[in-house]
């Protein structure tokens with residue numbers, strides 16, 4: 056579950072402050088997907104940063120996987136992120152030198168677990184890669200994969216720790232329409248199968264009618280839109 060109640064986030068701007076998120080409330084139940092759309096600079100990334108425990112808002116309540124983020128130290132917030140939140144960033148941040156399998160396994164292996172635990176990690180990574188359609192591609196490095204395949208690795212990596220919350224920033228921006236559709240379908244399936252509360256930012260309005268909930272951000276303010284109406288608006292142009 057992701058829950059934001061009356062969240063406001065401001066940034067300094069010379070003598071004044073910019074309100075990036077303005078008294079925003081939202082709730083994303085398990086197994087559902089909420090899309091946030093809106094113009095550039097409307098506050099979407101700021102909202103994701105708050106929901107990912109990367110930034111503490113000025114005011115309001117943020118609960119992720121049942122945990123109230125208020126008052127957590129930086130280390131505690133990092134621990135919550137690691138255990139409960141899978142994040143797929145806009146820019147693919149895969150490590151060029153690592154195979155697809157190692158991109159998934161490396162974070163867990165850094166913990167220095169036993170041999171058996173390492174083997175289990177690699178088995179889980181292999182299963183997840185198969186789940187996102189990359190069986191047979193485990194040993195490929197990022198430059199040997201297409202944009203859509205790299206995005207699949209990103210998604211699989213975000214799921215390694217079996218998070219209850221999945222935060223996805225612009226997953227289709229670097230892809231053509233057909234590949235974008237496939238990625239959205241995958242994220243929807245994973246959300247249903249794994250029961251994640253998925254919060255997704257997108258500029259691409261063509262996917263909105265597939266979402267459980269659509270929110271439009273404008274100058275930091277969130278408004279609910281009927282998913283079908285969001286698509287109808289697209290048809291009308």
Ligand SMILES: Nc1ncnc2c1ncn2[C@@H]1O[C@H](COP(=O)(O)OP(=O)(O)OP(=O)(O)O)[C@@H](O)[C@H]1O
Pocket residue numbers: 066067073074075093094095096097098099100101102
């Ligand atoms: N670290 C920061 N310091 C100061 N101002 C910031 C910071 N991050 C965002 N802002 C400001 O907050 C507002 C919202 O920005 P944000 O990046 O959240 O919008 P966005 O909707 O994600 O935009 P885009 O679609 O272009 O990524 C903007 O006015 C932006 O300039």
